[in-house]
Amino acid sequence: MVITRLKVSNFKSFKDIDVNLDDLNILIGGNASGKSNFIQIFSFLRDICVYDLRNAISIQGGDYIRNIKNKKSNVLSIEIHSNNGYNYPLDKNKVLSHLKVYETKYKFEIEFTKEDKIGFRILNDVLTYKFNFYSLENKNQKWSEGEKKGEGEVILLNNEGTINFQLKKQPNKYSLVKNELIPKFILKALSEGIKSSNIMLETAFSIFPFRVLNDLFTRISIYDLDPRLAKRSISISGKADLEEDGSNIAIVLQKLLEDKDEKERLFNLIKNILPFVHDLGVESFVDTSVIMKLKETYSKRNFLPASLISDGTITITALIVALYFTSGYLNIFEEPERNIHPSLISKVLDMMTETSKNKQIIVTTHNPEFVKNTNLKNLLFISRDRNGYSTISRLDKKKEIKIFLENQIGIEELYIDNLLGEAQ
Numbered sequence: 001m002v003i004t005r006l007k008v009s010n011f012k013s014f015k016d017i018d019v020n021l022d023d024l025n026i027l028i029g030g031n032a033s034g035k036s037n038f039i040q041i042f043s044f045l046r047d048i049c050v051y052d053l054r055n056a057i058s059i060q061g062g063d064y065i066r067n068i069k070n071k072k073s074n075v076l077s078i079e080i081h082s083n084n085g086y087n088y089p090l091d092k093n094k095v096l097s098h099l100k101v102y103e104t105k106y107k108f109e110i111e112f113t114k115e116d117k118i119g120f121r122i123l124n125d126v127l128t129y130k131f132n133f134y135s136l137e138n139k140n141q142k143w144s145e146g147e148k149k150g151e152g153e154v155i156l157l158n159n160e161g162t163i164n165f166q167l168k169k170q171p172n173k174y175s176l177v178k179n180e181l182i183p184k185f186i187l188k189a190l191s192e193g194i195k196s197s198n199i200m201l202e203t204a205f206s207i208f209p210f211r212v213l214n215d216l217f218t219r220i221s222i223y224d225l226d227p228r229l230a231k232r233s234i235s236i237s238g239k240a241d242l243e244e245d246g247s248n249i250a251i252v253l254q255k256l257l258e259d260k261d262e263k264e265r266l267f268n269l270i271k272n273i274l275p276f277v278h279d280l281g282v283e284s285f286v287d288t289s290v291i292m293k294l295k296e297t298y299s300k301r302n303f304l305p306a307s308l309i310s311d312g313t314i315t316i317t318a319l320i321v322a323l324y325f326t327s328g329y330l331n332i333f334e335e336p337e338r339n340i341h342p343s344l345i346s347k348v349l350d351m352m353t354e355t356s357k358n359k360q361i362i363v364t365t366h367n368p369e370f371v372k373n374t375n376l377k378n379l380l381f382i383s384r385d386r387n388g389y390s391t392i393s394r395l396d397k398k399k400e401i402k403i404f405l406e407n408q409i410g411i412e413e414l415y416i417d418n419l420l421g422e423a424q
Helices: 035-050 053-059 184-192 213-218 249-257 260-273 311-324 342-355 368-373 399-406 411-416
Strands: 003-011 014-020 024-028 075-082 086-092 095-112 120-135 147-159 162-169 220-223 277-285 289-296 299-305 330-334 360-365 379-384 390-394
Touching: 003 035, 014 390, 024 035, 024 368, 035 053, 035 075, 035 213, 035 220, 035 330, 035 360, 035 390, 075 213, 213 220, 220 311, 249 260, 249 277, 249 289, 249 311, 260 277, 260 311, 260 342, 277 299, 289 311, 311 330, 311 342, 342 360, 342 368, 360 368
Parallel strands: 024 360, 024 379, 220 330, 330 360
Antiparallel strands: 003 014, 003 075, 075 095, 086 095, 095 120, 120 147, 147 162, 277 289, 289 299, 379 390
């Protein structure tokens, strides 16, 4: 698991949300309920890291990043909790020791104002790391084998570009100082500060020395697969990693098929869902472009060109590649069930459940089969309240839902009949 909790205020259709996230998260809700806006939160955080805060706001539509109904507040805030830890060895007064960061919390608040040239000012920017402190007997001993001596907490505060460092909580009987926790080049950067228009997430401070947030958000993938694009030939100079629309699937397959082990793994995964697939290949055109091709068990002699391959087959192939053959901490899929037969949804969900042990997964869907086959604890329901604000709730926490289930009424039936909102 990577992101354990997300708190957001005044973002698009959300006024205030506070949601806990699991390894696998299936978001359901009606049209215009806020599913896409929820995904845009992660896109916004990624854009801050890749570009900067000013450009990220512009990409989200400028002032339209705020909730237009919430006229009482010009403040937008986001708080992220992560348990993606980091191990850090120390040598404290010749006592071998080790830090294990077990929680990272980051919060920033910005106020939109016409008085500033950039259109906003930073109200709050705080980065917190919580760690366990272990004492080791020798250099070869792993931190997990050491004796826990206590806990600590590191806080970085950004005050108009000046970064203040605090050790709020010290391990028992051990007094740590800056030099033992932060490399010299980071300490130098801390003393020099940052621009008053920057937040720590868009700077090197977010990787000091625990390296979590910046690396996390730059490695988010938000897939909205389009099989029509994947059917076109693509230049061989395209990206090696799968594009978020799946358009370069031919390039990715070409590289996978060159590796014997990867090829066998890919075929086993595909045949588990699509047993009629006999072979996959990639056709080259004058060494300038490539296109996907497929051979079916019904006709083993000839490959079918991409234009004759079904949208569902291409979508499932791209899903498998995204789940099993890409790196990253968080994979987001927008309505992956499109073009896939309902009978295959449970197998797709099984793959997502399996891969969520290694990377966090978020899915938006309208499909009742997803709802039916998903563990209740992994379902998130998004709806609009009476004032038009989007709200998020976990269905396994609702007593009314449990009563329905005890009376043999399936969660998918409640979803289809639009009764989940009434059961809140």
